[in-house]
Structures are given as structure tokens and as C-alpha cells.
Amino acid sequence: MDIKVLGGCCGNCDTVMKMVADKAADLGVTVSLEKVTDMGAILGYGVMSTPGVVIDGKVVHAGGIPKTAQVEAWLKG
């Protein structure tokens, strides 16, 4: 599963990175996790409010820290 976290400067983005990594380890899902900070790339996904989450090329979340239950659903989905 290819997961990208979109975000610029706030610590929020790192929080999301950690959430996803921890949850994936818990569930035993192999993911390739990447942080995208390039503005052109972030906006290319149609996201203006960070952090955003992209899974396999599809934006699933934008504008805040997702809930743990959401992260779990993405990883299981």
C-alpha cells in the first residue's frame, strides 16, 4: 500500500506520519510511507489544507489530524 502524507511545516504532519506508521505496524500491513512537502505536488492533489493523506494516488483526507479509527479503516480497506 502506497501512502503519502502531504504537509508543509506544522508538527501535525509528523504526528500523522507516526500515526500511520504505528497503526500499520500494529496491523502488520506493509506500507511505503512518504512525506510530501513540495507545494506544487501538494496542490497537484487538490489539497490546500494540510495535513492531507493520499493512499494509492487517491486523497482520503485533508485539513487536520485524522482519527485513529479512520487510519485503521484505510489500512484495512
Added chain:
Amino acid sequence: MEVFTWFADWLVYGLLGLAPATPLSGALQFFVEDVGKIFFLLIVVVFVIGFFRSMLAPERVRKMLGGRNRWFSFPAAVGLGAVTPFCSCSSVPLFIGFLEAGIPLGVTMAFLITSPMINEIAVFLLISTLGLEFTLIYVVTGLVVGLVGGLVIDRLRLEHWVEDYVWKIRMGETVLPEGPHGLRDRLSYALEQVREIVGRLWLYILIGVGVGAGLHGFVPAEQLMRYAGPDNPFAVPMSVLIGIPLYSNATGMIPVVEALLAKGLPVGTVLALMMSVVALSLPEIMMLKKVLKWPLLVVFIAVLAVSITIVGYLFNALF
């Protein structure tokens, strides 16, 4: 809100047994009362608004403002700027996204100016701490400053001073996931908002209350009045200058403003300080430097500083 005064009195004068009306006990009483009051109000307000917020995501605002004429987009930009909260980290993607949607530079700037200055949290807190009159003055002048700042930048035609790469970015079309639905979802979203916003603001508030308490207890009113009172014609531009390197958000500034007004400083001078601290700050300037060339950044700062100064003088003359 008397319960917080009562509690602070009880704690400082009763439990700790400090003598009233000394600098230390005065400052401590102010600190305890304001920490209680502001955090209580903040949690309540953020929860209630989080519950009712109809997801004013920037992506949606962008759609609303794109392709409209200026008669609509200028007032709409300042209005939306006032009701949409976003952290200063988002100013860069927001700025690029707006321009990419064909929203004029001046309108984008108007949005960026108003957004940090006015937000629903600050408004509720201002009403309950400083009263309806000061709040109305603050909100109306904040909107006017945003509008005027945006219009001036629009008139000057400064698009060539936006970094070139900004114009090359193409924004993707995405259907964003829907916001919260149903009671349970909304409640947990509201709680999440409380956690996130209080987590982001608590330090600014503690520092603000600390500064306010220090002013309240240790700075003599006469001294403050001598430097920043009505007799000093340069008090307003001075406050604006002092405010630029300082950074806090509107919520954190409330206790400082409270203490300064209680010392008898003129409303305009205090207003100028608050607006300058909140809207003109080094972190915001550094952030905007990523998308603006120096000349435009200087114009942005100058336009804001001048309009805030005018507001300050105006209110000192009126009240």
C-alpha cells in the same frame, strides 16, 4: 464569569494568605482568574463551534471565490477570512491555490490579512472579557483593514512580484472526503477540535496571561501612561512597530489588552498593538516570503502597518 474572580480571590488571598493590593498578589490574582476564564471559554466556544461548523474548508472557499467579479469577491474574501480558521502554515498552499483559481491577488491578500485577525474564537472571548463595544470596534476595523489592504495591493498591480514558480503550479481536481455527519460524528469532531485547538493555543494563552499579569501587578499606570498615553503623539506607530517582531494569536493577546485597557491606555493605541501582533508577525512574513518577492512583501507590511496606524489614531480621536 464572576466565579473565576471569586476563585482567584479565594486562592490568592484566602488559601495562600497574601495581602491584597501588593504587586505580587495583584499579578497572581490576575493570572489565576484569567487562566481559568480564558481556558473555560475557549473549550466551550471551540466545542460549540466545532459542532456546528459546516466545514468551511479552504478548498470550498476557493470554489466560492473563483471566477467572481470584484464587487462580490472582495467583501466575500474578508468575510470568509474572518470565519475560516487556519494555521499560518497553511498560508502558502492557500495563497497558491487561490491565485491558481484565478482569484485576484488583491482579493487573496484581503483574505490573508483578515483571517488571523478575526476568528470566531477571538470574537467570543473578546465579548465575554472586554465587552460588546470593543469587540465590534475590533471586528469592523479588522474587516476594513483587510479590505483596504487588499484593494491597495490590487490597484498597484503587483502580480509580477509574486514568485514565478507560483504561477506555474497547476492544481489538481479532487473530490474531498465529506465532513462529519450525524450527531455522534459531529460530537467526536467537536471534541477533536477542542483537543487540537487547545493544544495549539495553550502556550500562547499562558504567555499572554503572564504578560498581562505582570503588567497588571508590576507596571505602574503613571509610567505606562507617560510613554503610551494620549500625550505621546507617537504612541500608535510605536505600538505597531513593537507588535511586528512579537507574535501571538488573537486569543493570546486578550489578557494583555485587558491589562493595558485597565491601566487607562487609549483604545486606539491598544487596538493598534493587538492588530500588529496578530496580523503582522515574523513567522507569517517568513512564510509569505516563499511566495512573494521582497518588494511585494515590503508593500504588504507597509500597507498593513499604515492602515493599522490610521485605525489607531482614528479610535484615539473618537473615544
